[in-house]
Structures are given as structure tokens and as C-alpha cells.
Amino acid sequence: MTRFLTLTINGLANGAILAITALGFVLIYKATEVINFAQGQFLLVGAYMVYNANQTWGLPWPVAVAVGVGCGVLLGLAIERLILRRMIGESALSVIMVTIGLASAMSGVVLGVWGAGGRRGPSFIPSGSVHLVGDVSVAANRIWAVGVATVVLIAVGLFFQRSRHGVAMRAVADDQQAAMVQGINVNRVFAMAWALAGATGAIGGVLLASIAGSYGPEIEGFAIFVFPVVILGGLDSVLGTVVGGVIVGLLVEYSKSYLTVSWSVILPFAALVAILLVKPYGLFGQVRIERV
Amino acid sequence: MATATGVYHTTYRKDLALRHTRAEYVRLGLLAALAVWLPFNLNPYWLGYANLILLAAIAAVGLNILTGYTGLISLATAGFLGVGAYTAANLTTFYHWPMPVAVLVATLLAAAIGALFGLPALRLKGLYLAISTFAAQEILSDRFRDWKWLVRGHGTVTTSYPTIGGHPFKSTFEWYWLLLVITGLVVLAGINLFRTGLGRAFIAIRDQDIAAEVMGVPVGRYKVLAFSIACGLAGFSGALQAYYPTTQTVTWENYEIGRSFIFVAMIIVGGLGSISGAVYGAIFMTWVPAYITRIGQTLQRSSLHVLIEKLSAVQLTLFGLVLVGFLLVEPRGLARLWQRAKDYFRIWPFRY
């Protein structure tokens, strides 16, 4: 029972971070139909910028986090403006390749500036153990991670439902031409999508680094699980990323502990394929109606 | 089309020919001459890379058939390289089968497993299918790591120099000729595929699979067949690599997802939907990182110490930037770039 609870909380925490990362991915896809393979690097750059701001420049941690998020936003904007805008209209695979190239370049820059060894960084959320029921002790930072992630996700959800810009984004995702006819500046929406992706990436990266206790290259490796999450939830559904994140996070933890490490890789992917065969567009994805 | 004006085909035979004009035959001749001249004039270091390019081209051609011509994205190439490598290595090292037979069996096994992992293509499309191939890759790479019987507990399997028809293939030089012939045949087979009805069916599936179904193309069966062909070729490449002098030790670390991405990069940079593009892409993706490494090593002999410490970082960054830059210039890849170059000279001094 102890084990089950620990694993559940761990899985939820990882799932929450996955959901935030996947959120950025889904935002970009929904607005621009671009599949961003560099999302992991957004996590990485964001986390390292926060580390830098706090450790190297000595800024207090809330300011450091703001700096990190700001850098994420700038990065997203820069990529959209300088590179993706020139690729409008090209084949989807070419655009994917461009994002892969960007991912490689960003990894290289991070490697060059900060080196390969992870840095032991400050945790921005309280660490230490929290005593729950019986003799279940979990790391406090995981519970905080779930909390922070929930707040962010709700904020983004509200943004899409209530604010003008959020509604404009949904309009563009639905039908670009109709949105343009309505007077929505599609370019600006694209920029916003990338900026938001950069920002959520930075938050996800900081959370991950805080939990792991180190700012290192594993952060970008974590993002490889974003794809199963996104596919499971549906490429264009925000709710889907939350559900997908939780499912994948929990599945991985349970299988790692109750089975073996290898199963923790196979099981989520096998489950993914199984679910896809029943629901080809993910759990909450929009079913594509193809016309010939 | 980059052929001369005034070329008219009067028979079906001429229409289907691989080369239509004298200029094209001359270019082909030059290429053949270059291929023959290379091994005598490259130092062994670069000849080794030429061999690696030829090996990679086999898998790249397969992948291009699947992704470029049939429109199904696959991220599992590295896994099938591994299937081929482990099968061939196991058969020769533990069961002492002759190398050509082992390679053949490895190819067929990879094709069969590829068909199995291609079954989701019957239901999934686009990125969803890509992720299911991602799943296949992770499953395969995980099995390589976990199944101890594949390596009989040693951690890796090592093969020795293959002997084909009594002649041992030990040196880079000998391997070059073997690989040149094999890759040449594979490329020829690939080009020929698209002169047949099956090839045209693949293209129809890529363009509009529902319409293709309506026209009578058995879409489901052909999609699985495309997977089979691509994975079989990847297995073939992997099996050959298991005998190649610098990669004689088969270890699971070589068959991970990163390598699959490199192959996808190969066909995109080379040009989707073009067999020669697959070869160009293989050249680009193998040679550029090697060249950057070479620059780094030359710099090491000078005193730019800072750069040397950060060499890996510089390599990674430079490589990513080259990729991005290249795609911004020509998103349709090297094949299209070559096409444009030929057109430019053909139409010169006119602009179009």
C-alpha cells in the first residue's frame, strides 16, 4: 500500500510535468499544424536559464523563474519569426526536420555553455519529505509539482475559454481562412502559440529539474515521452494532454516498480498502440474527416 | 523534366527506359568513372566513410520507398537495422551458417517483423502512425537490451571477416567493391520498382489513399507491403554492417531512436520521393558530421583550445544549423537542388 501510494504520487508528478510539456506541443500543433520536435529543448533551455539567473547572476528565485519563462517566450518567438515563417507551405516532414535541426542546435549550445555534467541547482519548491498516511513518506516537491502543474493547466484552460486571444487561437486552429476573414491576425496567433510553448516548456523544465535535484541533459530526454502523451490524448486537445499525461505517468511508474524497467517502456507504448487501434485519433482528438 | 527538348518516344520500351538522352548517359558514365576512381585515390579514412555511406544508402532507399513514395512516416529504421544485425551475427557466430545465407535470412526476418509492425498502418495515419513506429522502435531496442540469449551473456556479439565464395573480405578496399555492387543493385531495384504497377500504386496511396482504394488498389495490403520492403532493406543493411570491419561488434547502443532520426533526416535532406535523393541524403548525413569532426581535429593541432574542449557542442550546434539552413534554402532536398542546377544549365541563358 505504501509502495502503491508512493508510486501513484510519483506517477502523477511526472505525468503533470509531461502534461505541461505536451501542452506546449499541442498549442503549436493546434495553431500552426507544425509538429515541434524541439519541445524537449525548450524544457532544457528554460531550466538552464533559470539556473543561470539564480546561480550565476544571483537573482532571487521568483525573478529567476520569470527570467527563465521570459527566455522561453523569446526563444519561441524567435524560432517562429526567423525560421518557421519561411517554412509556411512546405511539406510537413520538412518542417519536422527543421525542428529536429533546431533541437540539435539548441542541445549543442546548452552543451557548449554549461557543459555536459548536470549542475546541482536550487530547488524552487520546498523539498524534504511529507508524511502522509501510515508510513508513507513522499518527497514534498512532487506534491508541489502536481500543484503547480495543475495551476498552470487551469490557467491555460481559462485563457482559451475566456480571453480574446485564447479564443482567437482556437479560431485559427479550427479554420485559418475563416479566422482571417474575421479580422484575426493569424501571424500574431502563430507567434503567441510558440511563445506560450516556450513559456510552458520553461516551467516544465524548472519543475523537472527541481524534482530531480539537478539541471542536466536528462531533461531533454524526458521529453521523448511527450509523444505518447500527445498521441494518447489527441494531437489537438488540451484536455487530452492532461489525461494522457496522467495515464502515461502512472503506467510508467507502476510498470517500472511492479514489473521491470523494460516493461516500463514497452507497456505504455503497447497500451498506446492498442488504444490507437480503437480510437485512431487519440482519446480526445478531433476525428479527421477526409474528403477525396 | 530535365531532359532535352525535342525528345519523343515512339515505343513503350523507349518511354520506360532509364535514360532518355545522350547527356544523361554521359552523366551516368561520369558517375561510374568517379565510383571506380575513388577507392584508388581516397585515403583509407575517407574510403571507410564511403563504405558507411553505401551501407546507409541501402536502408535510406528502403525508407524513402516507405515515406517518400508511399507517404508513411517510419521512425523504426534503427530497430530493423538491429534485427538484421543481430540475426546475421547470431547465425554466423553461434550456428556457423555461411554469411550470404545468414544475411538473406536476416533480411527476410526483418521484412516479416516489419510487416507485423506495419499493421497499425491499416488504421492509423500521419503522425499517429509515426508514433506507433516510434513504439515499435522502443520495443525492438528494449528487446535487444534485455534478451540475453541474443548475446549469450557476453553483452555483445562479434562476428569475424566474412568469406564469400572462398574470398575473405577484410579490407576497406575490398568492401568498397562489394558494397558498390550491392548498393548499385538496390538502387537499380528501387528505381525499377517505380516503373512497375506496384510502384505507381504506392505513389497513388501517398497522394490520395481513399481515391486509390476506389480505383482498385488494395491499399491495406500495399501499405503493409511497403513497410515490409523498407524494413527488409533496413535489415539487409544492418546484416551487412554486422560483418563490416569497424562495426563487427553488434551492440544494442547502436540501434536506438537517435539513429532512426538520422535516417529520416537522410531522406528529407536528400529529397523525399526520389531514390537518388536517398543516396544524396546518405552522403550528406554521413559526411557532414565526419567533416565537422575533421575540422575539429585540425583545430586541435592549432591552439584554439576553447573550441576543442567544446568540440562536441560545436559539432552538434553546427550540424543542427546546417540542417536548418539547408532546409530553409531548399526544403525539397538535395535531389531538387540537383534538378534545379540541371535546369539552370539546360535553359541558360534564359531564366525559365
Place this chain on the structure above:
Amino acid sequence: MNRFARKLALPLCIALLLGAACGKDKKSPAASKGATKEDVKIGAIFDLSGATADIGTPYADGIKDYVEYKNASGGVDGHKLALSWQDYKYDPTLATQLYGQYVSEGAKVFMGWGTGDTEALRPKVNADKIPFMSASNAETLTDPSVTPYNFFPGASYSQQMRIILQYISDQNKGKHVEVAVFHHDSPFGTSPLEDGKKYITDKKLDIGFKDYAMPKGATDYVAQIGQATAQKAKYIIIQNVPSPAAVLATNLASAKSTAQVVCLNYCANEIFVKKAGAAAEKMIGVVPFAPPVAGLPGLEDINNFLKAKNTDAAAKGQGYVQGWYTMASMVEGIKNALDAGGSLTGEAIKAGLEKIKDFKTGVSDPINFSSTFHAGLLSAPLYQVVGGQFKKIQDPIKVEK
């Protein structure tokens, strides 16, 4: 878009052509250092950005600095050392290519690193007769009848495992004890497992032994800890490099685990202590090459050398000291070969290495090689982290297989 494309096309073509031209050049010979005696060429690969870079980087510095130190005092019998090295990112294919390249450029000996790539290179190293000293301490590299040209100066991972299992058994006489071994997910990690299990059965120790893999890139090990807790493990032995080991230790502390953490040589160092912080307290390390605590005899030369660079051995760390003395052992072998008369061939250097007896480093027991055993040490002391510093708790233990 058109103008942009055209602006790039020309430089791109020129770059490609230049590249193609450069590709066909023959390799130019490395410039001699101006000495009248021929340089001894050494090839080396390091992990500076891959999975084991945290400990690979100081190790690389140790090797490079030793070469610099030796050359500053005239080299080996007047021959200067010429080191060619590159970061191979823990990629076995790149390792093989670099090995081939350096050997074709005239390297007489090779300094390797990781278990996976050293084992992959074994057949080549034997065929080329290149003495190969690796940072990998895998037992499979110690038998000259299988790998005549592989050496390493430390105690093998299997030997370290036997040492700690014996210690655990002695500390818990008469009681059954469960041991959980967490290991790197690679040949390096799995190296000591089978030999550990065999030692338990051979010596009839009352120890339950279970192993858990620590996958690459994992951000936490809570799941595996759950399994170890279910096993009721009293000791957790870590066969890994310091960064993942530190994450594991932090996870253990959060879960308020009472198990004793033991590190084999590659995570028992100051990097682990720094990264794990409070969670590193009380860790016991099996350290054939001891951590550079004050007062260790072998640190004098190093400290003198580093004074000019405004640092000292303690700051550089255990990995640095280990790298230093690894290179020193190889150079000792080269010296023996030169003293024995004349030509510097692979066989001569191998014989020179096998002649090394009682080579004192000060940071470890004396190193011995022989024609029947190619690991330098059979014993290791135990150190424990107390108040963030390493303290010796057990003099070198030596066990028989």
C-alpha cells in the same frame, strides 16, 4: 525567399567543394616536438559529453595533465609524449572509428574509457597489438589468454563487488542480509553482477542478491526503490557514475530509507557528495584509488604541478587523480620497454607493462601487472562520507576469487 536562397547558395557550394577537396588530402604527419628522439604517440578517447561525462571529464584532465607534466621534465628517457585525443561521447561506433584513425596515424598505445567500447575493440586491439589501458575495470579484460593487450590499473568491478560482499558478510555474521545492487544500464553496469552472485554461492555467504537497472536519462528511481524496499534490502550497492547515483541517493533520502548506501569506485567521489548533498552522508565507498583527502602521500607531485595553475588535487577530484596515475602506469610500461632496449613495438610495451611490480602511487596499494593478470590491484580500502568529507574506515581488503 529567392534572394535569401541565392545569397546562401553560392557560399554553400563553395563550402561543399572545399570540403570535398579537403577530403581527398592525405593525412599530414603531426609535427615533431623538435626533439631528436622520436615522439611516443598515444591515442586516447574520453567521454566529455556523453552518459559518463561527469567523471569522464576530470579523468581526461588527469591524463592530459600527466602527459604535460612528464613532457615538462623531458619525457620518457628523452622521448616526448604526443597525445591525440577526442571526445567520443560514450558511443562505441565513434570509439572504434577514432581508434582506427589514431592507430593508422602511428599511435603505439591507446587510453580507452568505457566498458562497452573497450570490449568491442578487443579483437582489433589484439590483432593490432596495441597495449590498451582503459578506465573500464571489467573482469573480462584481465585474462591475458583472452585479451593479451588490455590492461587497467585498478581493481576490477567484480573484485570490488567481492570485497564489499565479504565486508557485508563479516559485518553481519550469522544473519541473513539482503543486498540490492543498482547499476548503470550498460555493460559497465552489469559487469560485476554475475561474479558477485558466484562469489556468494562459492563462499556460501548468507546474502540475498537482487539487481536493478538504472536506465539512461531517468530523472528518478522511486519505482526501483519501491522494489528494493519490498526486498527489505539492508545494503544498496551502486555500480554507476556519480550523477545518477546522486539522484538515487536523494530519492532514498526522500523515501526515508534506512538502507546503507555503498558505492563502487566510479560513484565514490566528491562529485557524488556535491550532487547528493545531505543524502550523501554515511555513504561507504569501495575505492581502489582513494579520494584525494589531505595527507595522502601520492598527491605531492600532483599538487606541485597544479600549484602553477592555482589549484590542487582536492579541487580537481578523485577522477583526476585516477587519470593521472593511469597514465603514469602506462608510461611506466613504456619506460620499461625503452630500458629493455630499443624498438617501441606493441609486444615490447606489453612486456614492459607486465614487468611492473610494486609501482607505488601513494593513493592506492602498489600496482602489479604480470603475464597472467592484467588488473593492477586486487585490494581496495573502504572510505565513508562523514560530514561531507571522506574518511577511511577500513584498511585495504583483499579477497581471493
